Amino acid sequence: MTELILHHYDFSPFAEKIRLAFGLKGLAWRSVTQPSYLPKPELLPLTGGYRHIPVMQAGADVWCDTRCIARELDRRQPAPALMPPELFALSTAVESWAERDLFWPAVRFASGTNADTMDAQLHVDRAAMRGKAAPSHDRLRRVARRSLAQLRPQLAIVERMLDHGRPFLLADAPCQADLAVYHGLWFLSALEIDCSGELAPLPRTLAWMQRVAALGYGRIEPMSTKEALSIAARSSPAPVGPSIDDDALPPLGSMVSIRPEGYVTGAVVGVLAVVDRFDLGVRRTDAELGELMVHFPRVGYEVVEAGA
Structure with missing residues (x-):
């Protein structure tokens, strides 16, 4: 399975949540230190504009927000469960x-x-x-x-x-x-x-x-930002699972814009590729990294058709 990479910084409380999630599950992961404020030139190409920390990466798949990250960790290693x-x-x-x-x-x-x-x-x-x-x-x-x-x-x-x-x-x-x-x-x-x-x-x-x-952080090995970007560039997004049909969202295949509610940060724009009850995935292409899949939770995020 593709190795897990966490983009974070030491005093981020939300990153602490995920570091402990790795510890609870006893997982090995790669640690990439990102700046605590803009500019973030080696994070934004991965996410398409999402600038919050932490971000988890596996190849050309990128997970934003701790709730979405936690669900992916439970999917990859169901026991011990973060959400029994x-x-x-x-x-x-x-x-x-x-x-x-x-x-x-x-x-x-x-x-x-x-x-x-x-x-x-x-x-x-x-x-x-x-x-x-x-x-x-x-x-x-x-x-x-x-x-x-x-x-x-x-x-x-x-x-x-x-x-x-x-x-x-x-x-x-x-x-x-x-x-x-x-x-x-x-x-x-x-x-x-x-x-x-x-x-x-x-x-x-x-x-x-x-x-x-005492849960600790699991097994950590450092990685440079450049190496993480190189891995993304050499990889392709994993195949997506089945989607549900939810008419509260733009149709699958639409070009969408997504941003966290309550913030005026840059939106991530891409093709809505997968939707389930709790998360969604946006497929986007970066000029240098190629095709990426950026995953978000549905709760707490505004998703609209791009240009709407």
Whole structure:
């Protein structure tokens, strides 16, 4: 099977989620470090314009967004499952809550607290992703204080989720819900000024985080960006599976434009090649890399006919 390549950077919380997914499954993978802000000249040719991290690559197939990546990992190696069938609905609900109501207050609190220690261009870049002007450091610190007021009630929920006494959030074994809750809390200590003191009053949460961290990252071997691009250029996309007919989307074979909701980042344009209940694939051609298949989750992404 084609080797798995993860494009990421060290302090990305969503990349941490997938690094731990590799660890949970005991997978071998290649590590490609990408910039944390634009320009990203050796990522965008792969994705066609999608600039978020992480991105997973296998040959000329590219997966964007951690939910889509996780489903592909479960397809390739079903056990141990990130999404066990009996926990699918509950884990999906926990993931949705964690990556909205828990994640954003945690990230804004840690980032604002570290306003003076982070690369100034990172603040400019993240504001531009949402079509906003670069914030002042004073504003970032004010946002941090407001975010802390939102974060503390969410942390109390995590602690209560562990009242059952099991080692992980939903069962005796870890699943995607654990990784989704963990990575926002992990970010509290990922920057120069450690904000994880907010977790000190939460003994069950701290013990659970140690168990999640112990999953490790699997077996890692570094790879250069140039080598990853060369692999894509030498490869062809894998054959696609069957598609469903969904009249809420443009017809298969249409030229479509896709971008994450809530952002003003560049859209990926290509031919809608495959659609299932949760994901879709866009076939596109890069002048240097040739034909690529870029996979996205359906939830959280706007898909329209190109030029509409």
